[in-house]
Amino acid sequence: MRRLGAMTAAGTLVAGALAGMGVAAAPAATALTPPVAMTADELPTWQTNGIVWAMAQSEGVVFAGGTFSTVRPPGSAAGTNEQSAVNFAAFDAATGAPTDCHLSFTIGPGSTATVRALAVSPDGDTLYAGGYFSSVNGVQVNSLAAIDIATCTPVASFHPGISATVRALDVTADTVYMGGDFTTVAGQSRRYFAALTTAGALKAWDPQGDEPGRAVQAARDGSHVMIGGDFDTIGGADSHALAVVDTGTGALTKAYPVGFFPATSVVKDITDDATGLYVANEGTGGGVFDGRTAFDLSDFDQRWRDTCLGATQSLAVYQTVLYSGSHAHDCSSMGAFPNQRRKHLLAQSVDDPKLLGWFPDTNDGLGESIGPRVMSVSSAGGKDYLWVGGEFTTVQGAPQQGLTRFSNGPDTGNPTTPEASAASLAAGQVKVSWQASLDDDDSALTYRVYRDGSSTPVYTTSGNSLPWVRPQLSFTDTGLTVGSTHSYRVSASDGTNTSPLSSTATATVASGSNSYAAAVLSDGANLYWRYDESGGTFAADASPADDNGDYVGGPSYRQSPGAVSGSSTAIGFNGSDQWVYSDRSHPRPAAFSVESWFRTTTTSGGKIVGFGNTTNGTSSQYDKHIYMTNNGRLVFGVYTGATNTVTSSAAYNNGAWHHVVATQGADGMKMYVDGTLVGSNPQTSNENYTGYWRAGGDNLNGWPDQPSSGYFSGQIDETAVYPSVLTAAQVANHFTLASAPADTVTTLTPGEDTYVNAGAPSANYGTSGSLAVRGSSAYLTYLRFSLPPAPAGQTLKSAVLRVMTSSDPTAGTNDTVSVVPVTGAWTETGVAYNSRPALSSTVLGTLSGATTVSTSYTVPLDVSQLGGSLGGSYALALTSTGTDAMWLWSRQAASQANGPRLVLTFGS
Known part of the structure; x- marks a missing residue:
């Protein structure tokens, strides 16, 4: 449960979540892309020396519980400037510093005490703490305690006997609902869920789960309670991991039989707003559900579900956005990022699972290495704060352990500096291209292009970006004098904060079209990397599709001479951990041509260019590729449940530039080398998956004559992909034009x-x-x-x-x-x-x-x-x-x- 507790009159509450309660919503933060209303700028916050498992808030104070023994100021290394805080600390929501409320949750020798759940009563007077402990400040308790907030002292009369760990709490005006590992409460059978009066007397409520409870959330109208956990049955009936039960008796009123959530998934957290309930899941093994699900309050039916992989641990609603803590690593099933480095903090509209542009981040940290474990929204001094606790030891790449927080403004973070490229492929014109910048709380940015050192932009545009989709934007500067040289720089702005100017991109204005490039473009390339960059991670796309690439591993830039006479430079790859991938994902092409130039003396082979289902690391689905065997032969292959290949008879690892084109369409597979057809295969199909074009390397496991390395050691130039089959005449023309004398x-x-x-x-x-x-x-x-x-x-x-x-x-x-x-x-x-x-x-x-x-x-x-x-x-x-x-x-x-x-x- 992550419902907000009482706040001061000066505070502001979640808009919509507390509609009708007479509290106004906070104004939207500036420089944020709606509906996001929390910045991604981490604020100075005290730290713990262990894991934060639980949070609650009241009147500008945030309570944190977990498994830790000290707290220390922001910026202090572990073991320095520490204050005792035994599994509990209270903080000023606005400053991030400890208050004078000190509680010590302990247990006898041989065991480790921990606080796993915190909840504040609706009147704001009492803090309830659950976990595994036997005393609070010396007062005997048994895994559940009531704390008088005004005096910061345990309520001595509240001491129900709980047989094991309490993991979840929710409090109404007269009832404390709880879930956990226990099987008895106050000497009576209560399997994993129970309810007490606010004074501590056991109530009749008894859902009777068969496995531990991890989440409880009482409906605001008092009619139902949604519970979550590891269980397969409630009251003997099939309802796996989630159930809606009666408020008074705990009897099952809506079941979610196994299959609604996979048997390998459990519910870790539930929160709500005025219209819905939101559920966080964690899974183990294959076929799991690790994401978030929204339910309508009217009937508890599913509103939406996301399918990101990476166990979700915590949820919080602020205004109309659901914020979550997880270790999401693969959201490709819902059109977002493929399997890659974990992202620990995400945001979604309460009405739509699509990921929003909010991406502050932590690391995995301690314990189970999951990162964030709990969230809480609090208000103080007229501002709203999102507090996050967990196992992490860094925030935004800097040391910060156990706790961090964000606010609804002001936004102070600059977008990243754009990377720009300039090229003249047509008379009197320069195409300036740049990769969209990143801003962790602004997905919509404004870009300004400046020419020749002017302070007045020659072009202004806007564009959207996310960490896994950073599209190329471009501007074609026309009417330029042939032979003149112009320099360009680009800035990105969120409306309040502006990035530094990009490094200078320079181009000399051509007197006519580059004959080779003109042929590639006129033949319909919708990806064309020319590899003219001098550094960075941005590979400009010269095609109208603006499908830029991202360099990985810092390849060797501006290798000269390039493959095309009088033209661009090439890129060099080391054969182990360097490649370039398309920023944009692509559906399976029904027909395609892929073209590249290469030069190598390698005897380890490697993939020159191909299609794979991920951008970082090696793909688990991979075909539509051209690779070199250890003896220098070329293989073009597609996968249809079996490998289908075309292999050259000659070797091409002789240190000279070579041109390779592979095509597949209604007439099957063909491969051309240096303008000549070297083989064909009648196969017209290929593997069906959404993927990314990659040059320089990827997985080759299971392919015929598999080389020693999946990654290419050598130089690559002029890589192009076409949504159609190039004819033999077109291929030959490209090869011929590459050696034509330069203008x-x-x-x-x-x-x-x-x-x-x-x-x-x-x-x-x-x-x-x-x-x-x-x-x-x-x-x-x-x-x-x-x-x-x-x-x-x-x-x-x-x-x-x-x-x-x-x-x-x-x-x-x-x-x-x-x-x-x-x-x-x-x-x-x-x-x-x-x-x-x-x-x-x-x-x-x-x-x-x-x-x-x-x-x-x-x-x-x-x-x-x-x-x-x-x-x-x-x-x-x-x-x-x-x-x-x-x-x-x-x-x-x-x-x-x-x-x-x-x-x-x-x-x-």
Whole structure:
């Protein structure tokens, strides 16, 4: 039972849970993603030197019981600054420090005393404590005691005889309900459940369980009691682990026969709010139920159930959220995280089992290494607090034993710093990608992208993330000057707290599409890792699907040269504990192609790329993979209850880059190496499970010619996955494009530039820092470049003129500016309007919309007109027919980088 006890008038209670009691709900915390209303920021709290099993609260005081002997301040190591606290301590809910209430729960020599259950009477006057002990502050008791809260003394007249440990308590105005290991109370038979008057007299209530009780929760209307534990029968009737019984007699009123919960699962905790009851389960062995179940109060029927694995020990409701303590390690059955490192604190809506964005964490700790064991919500000083006790010895990775607490605000935790990547795969564009940040109490965050050190973002967006789903977000920066280099940084904000800026991601703007990457994308890749990162855990996805990867184990970044000529770097894996996995889970593909480049000299084999059902560690389901045997041969395999493979006859561990593509569809399985089909298999099916694409290694147990290692030692590059079957022609084209010569990009500055002015027809402006264009009265600008010859084997693919408007307030223009060849003679220092050269009628390119000052603009030019002038001098003029002047920086400007540029791209 985890119902809230009495609170001061200044306190606030669970909204909804205490509706109708005249107490207002606390305002929602800021910077939290609703309905979460507790921050994940752990507060300074005193610690114990042992396990906290039980909690209750009253009027801003939190009572903790368990198996411990001392408490110490936050930050103090075990054995330092300790105060005696024998299995019990009372704390100020607001400060986390002990109060002056000291009780010692003890037992005779040869036994270990423990407090396992605490509950406060509805009037807030009495604390009931259950467990295994024989005295409290020297007053003789027998595993159950009543404590006068005002004086912090045991009630001497309350001493019913309990034959064994009391593990659960709930208190109404006139009754103390309890469950545990006992079989007699006050000398009378009571098997595992019993009720007493608040004065300690035994009542007739007798559910008659056949195994120990662990949880009791009385309905608020006084009509029923829900009980939980290890039992299989109540009153001789089949009701496993959970039952609803009559308040007066304990007779069974609603049964949950074995099968509702598996026989291997027991109930550890029950709590409630105004509309429902919530049950925590723990299981042992296979086929267990370890999660949480919600029941409607009207009929005690199930409202929802989650199926996370990792025994749930404790529950607490705050506002409309159910908080739980467990060691959840696998929630894949309900669409959340696969089997991985344990998460000990979770949150769900009382109306929906979906996990919410609240993930503070502890470690497993002492005892059974389960972590949290108990929760309690308390209020003090106008704030609400969620207290957690248990076996843990760390909270959020820092030392903190037995106790911790959280509040409803303020939220002070920053989101994690984004990891960003930038790449230019198309002319004039840079795609900036970053992995969504984590915030333990904010799943919805706002991201801002900053370019070239500016304090003003060029892009703002929002995105959701959870610890097991950190999707890639991206922004495509367009209209950039070919050949220019730009840097980007990204921040994440929860609305109140903002992360530091990401490390700088830099890209040089391409003049055209990377031919290999363009083919991969045009052929439909929905995952494309190019491995250009310089560190971190984020592997950017270049495909439109934004299916980023997560690096594990710190592989060797930026291995050069990569597999594709003139392109990206590769990633290096050590063959033992390094890999990359897709952040997003995927259903079984009916048809697919998986492609990668690799280079190795290993004789231990390993998986190059494949599909598995987990992200961390080794998968228990794994197929749709390409692996290398110890002798360097490649195997493509899928599983259908038996292994189905295609194996190469040749070995490929010769230290050279090789290209492998595996496909499966209606025409069966095929594997290509270096553009050529090396084998096929008619199998059209594969194993059906939700999984993750992984490169660098995973399980290979049971597969033919199983290598010494499931993990690949070598370099991998350009991994892509397609939701369709690539044709032989497409595969061959990819292989061919990878070795095509890289484009050559040349950026030219003008050897001469100037302008002429019809208003001053004899004036020369050859030394001016500015250039001007207007139709009437006329300004014309002239530029002369020395064009290089085309590199051997390449032709001119593109030409882009870049100009920048000056800082003059009138520098922008609403008119269209044309770029035309100059056919007459001129010199920078000699030309004036009266001696201006003749111009061609051919328009090489036009510029419109150049309305902003101090801004770079680009004009793509017709390469067919420039191609014949390569290796010689070429002059351009900028003209207009309108009346709105445009002012540009010239090559003589103070910042020469702002002057005109001509960017030429040569390629095959």
